[in-house]
Amino acid sequence: MPANIVVGTQWGDEGKGKVIDILASRADVVVRSQGGNNAGHTVVNNGEVYKLHLIPSGILYPNTLCLIGAGVVLDPKDFIGELDSLAERGLETLGHLKVDPRAHIVMPWHIALDGLSEAFRGGKDIGTTKRGIGPTYMDKYERCGIRLFDLVHPEILAEKIQTTGKLKNKIITEVYGGDPFDLDAVIAEYTEYGKRLLPYMDDVSVLTFEASKSGKNIMFEGAQATLLDIDFGTYPYVTSSHPLSAGVCVGTGIGPKEITNIIGVAKAYTTRVGKGPFPTELDDETGDKIRNVGGEFGTTTGRPRRTGWFDAVIVRHSVRVNGLDSLAINKLDTLSGLDTLKICTAYKKPDGTVTEHFPPALEELDGCVPVYEEFEGFNEDISQCRTFGELPENCKKYIARLEELVGCHVSMIGVGPDRSQVIER
Helix, strand or coil: CCCCEEEEECCCCCCCHHHHHHCCCCCCCEEEEEEECCCEEEEEECCCCECCEEEEHHCCCCCCEEEECEEECCCCCHHHHHHHHHHHHCCCCCEEEEECCCCCCCCCHHHHHHHHHHHHHHHHHCCCCCHHHHHHHHHHHHHHEHHHHHCCCCHHHHHHHHHHHHHHHHHHHHHHHCCCCCHHHHHHHHHHHHHHHHHCCCCCHHHHHHHHHHCCCEECCCCCCHHHHHCCCCCCCCCCCCHHHHHHHHHHHCCCCCCCEEEEECCCEEEECCCCCCCCCCCCHHHHHHHHCCCCEEECCCCCCEEEEEHHHHHHHHHHCCCCCEEEEECCCHHCCEEEEEEEEEECCCCCCCCCCCCCCCHHHCCEEEEEEEEEEEEECCCCCCCCCHHHHHHHHHHHHHHHCCCCCEEEEECCCCCCEEEEC
C-alpha cells in the first residue's frame, strides 16, 4: 500500500499543488491533515487553473475519495464557497469528499480577533492572513472550540455559541475596543452552514485506516511548509499547526507505520510571504525578475512574495525533520536567463563562526549572513524537457549540487506550471 506524504520544505508556496496533483491522479484517497483556508494550492490541469484552499486537489478526479482530517480548521462559509465554485465548473463533490467531525470550526470572532490582535501588535505584527486560523487553534487547545460535530447538532451549537460568544464579545469590546457579535444571528447563520455540511461529515480516521488496510493508494497533502511549523519553523513568524510529515499522523489519526514515502517540495530558489528573517533575500533587480517571471504572488492573499537564492541550510533542515525520501524541485525554468546562480551552503554567524544547521531561535537566525557557492546560469528554454538528459549541462550541475548539499535525491523537476511540465527521475 503506497502512502505518500507531500510536504513543503521552505516557507510555503513551493508549488506543492502540481506535485500533489500528479500524485493525486494516481491515488485512490487524498487526505488533508492540518491548516485552514490560510493555505492555497494552485493546480493547472488540462489547461484549467484551479485555486484550492480547503478542498484536497484529488477533487479533480471523480473516482478519488477526498478527506479533510481532524487537524484542519474549517471556515464553513469559505468551504461552501469552494464547493459552489467547483459545482459551477461541473465538478461534483458530494459522495467523494468527507470532513472529520472533530475538525474545529472558524467562527466570526476568530477572524475579528485575528485582525484586532495584529493591529494591537503594531509594527511587531506577525503578518497573518487574518483569516482566524491562529485564534481557532487557540480555542482548540483551550478546549472551548466548536467542532463540525457541534455545527450539525443545532442544540449543542446554540449552547456553545452563547457560552463562548459571550466571552469573546467581552474580549473584543473591553480589550480591543471592537464591536460585539449578535450571537443569535451567529447561531442562525452557522446552523444553516451545519445543514449544508451534514452530508460531508464522516470519521476520516476510520476511512483512512480502512483504505490503508485494503491496499488503497493514499496521498497526504500538506499545507504551508516546514519553516512555518509552530515548533521547527521561524517562530513566531509561523503558522499555528504542524506542517511537518509527522503532523499528518496527528491530524488524520493514522499511525506512522502506515506511511511509506515522504516527498518534500522546494523551489529552485526561495520565497516567503510576510514578515520574518530571510537570509538569502534578494532586494534587487534579480529578485524582481524572479518574482515576475515566476508569478510569485500568493494564491490566498495575492501578496507579492519575497524572493531569494536557494537556501540549502533550510532544505537540509527540512530533509532531517521530515525524514524525506526524495525532493521535488519546482520552477527551475524561472531561473533561465540569469547569468549567475547562487546556492547558500551555510550561514556565517555574527561571532564569525559558520554553521550548516538551521538555528533554533529567531534572534540567532536574524544575524546570519549566507555563505554562497556560485554557478554558471543558463539561457535555454527548458519548458519542453521531459527527461533529465534533455536539460542543459548547467541545469544538471545545479540540481546535482543541490542533492549533495541537502543530502536528498531529487526525484522530480518542474520546468513549467502545467502538470505535464515535470521531469520524473
